[in-house]
Amino acid sequence: MKLLFKTILKHYLKYITKFVLFIRRPTIIVVAGSTNKPFVRDEIKRVLEAAGKSVRANPKNFNTEIGLPLAVLNLPSGYNSYKNWLPIIFKTWAKILSKNFPEFFILMLGTSDPGDIKYLLKIVKPKIAVITDITQRYLEGFSDLDELVGEYEYLVKKLPSQGLLVLNNENNRIKNLSKLTKIKTVTFGVNNKSDFSVAQITKTSQGQLATIEHGDKKKEYEINRFGLHHIYAFMIGLIIKQYVSQEEFQDSK
Numbered sequence: 001m002k003l004l005f006k007t008i009l010k011h012y013l014k015y016i017t018k019f020v021l022f023i024r025r026p027t028i029i030v031v032a033g034s035t036n037k038p039f040v041r042d043e044i045k046r047v048l049e050a051a052g053k054s055v056r057a058n059p060k061n062f063n064t065e066i067g068l069p070l071a072v073l074n075l076p077s078g079y080n081s082y083k084n085w086l087p088i089i090f091k092t093w094a095k096i097l098s099k100n101f102p103e104f105f106i107l108m109l110g111t112s113d114p115g116d117i118k119y120l121l122k123i124v125k126p127k128i129a130v131i132t133d134i135t136q137r138y139l140e141g142f143s144d145l146d147e148l149v150g151e152y153e154y155l156v157k158k159l160p161s162q163g164l165l166v167l168n169n170e171n172n173r174i175k176n177l178s179k180l181t182k183i184k185t186v187t188f189g190v191n192n193k194s195d196f197s198v199a200q201i202t203k204t205s206q207g208q209l210a211t212i213e214h215g216d217k218k219k220e221y222e223i224n225r226f227g228l229h230h231i232y233a234f235m236i237g238l239i240i241k242q243y244v245s246q247e248e249f250q251d252s253k
Contacts, residue, residue, distance in 0.1 A: 013069035032109040033132030039233040047237040056102040063110035113141035117151040130166040169194040188235045
């Protein structure tokens with residue numbers, strides 16, 4: 001009975017979410033990869049909100065077949081309780097007329113088995129995709145790393161021609177994903193061949209100073225957290241900010 005209810009719920013949430021997104025048409029940014037997704041999600045959200053955008057990001061681990069629709073609809077989970085799910089289901093249609101629907105969604109995509117990304121992309125149609133890293137951390141459901149990479153290959157191929165792909169240039173498997181598409185691709189890393197690269201890191205009592213190079217520009221930023229992964233998240237935020245501002249300029253012409 002539980003399996004049947006979950007199947008019905010999964011498909012109901014899928015189609016109501018697709019309908020809501022079709023009506024409201026927000027810009028969807030997805031963050032995928034084996035590591036660092038929450039920090040990247042939070043940094044993109046911070047950057048867009050600072051630019052005056054209305055933004056919604058999926059909370060906690062709402063990144064799967066049921067969690068992702070709930071994140072879009074801004075609804076809680078009923079978990080394993082039928083009683084809790086009923087009022088949530090009744091609230092879904094009200095989301096179509098919601099006055100507080102955001103311009104941007106930042107959604108983490110989770111994949112633990114083959115086909116997960118394909119299913120999630122039947123629900124959301126991202127314009128921007130960020131791939132943070134691909135490791136063997138969540139390999140249990142896959143036969144090998146190549147099969148896991150196939151999930152991200154599918155994501156890259158599904159991005160629209162006017163979209164943006166942001167890739168970790170330190171991982172060769174990720175870097176090679178750029179060969180699968182002709183859309184605008186921006187890389188980040190400590191490698192000076194990256195579009196956004198870390199030239200220098202200086203630790204401070206509050207965090208770190210990172211000198212970031214982009215083209216012929218070099219600038220030092222203060223990041224009040226420790227670790228290279230936070231610098232990567234910061235660079236991704238800069239990339240998204242630049243892309244969104246360029247899009248606005250083109251639309252205003």
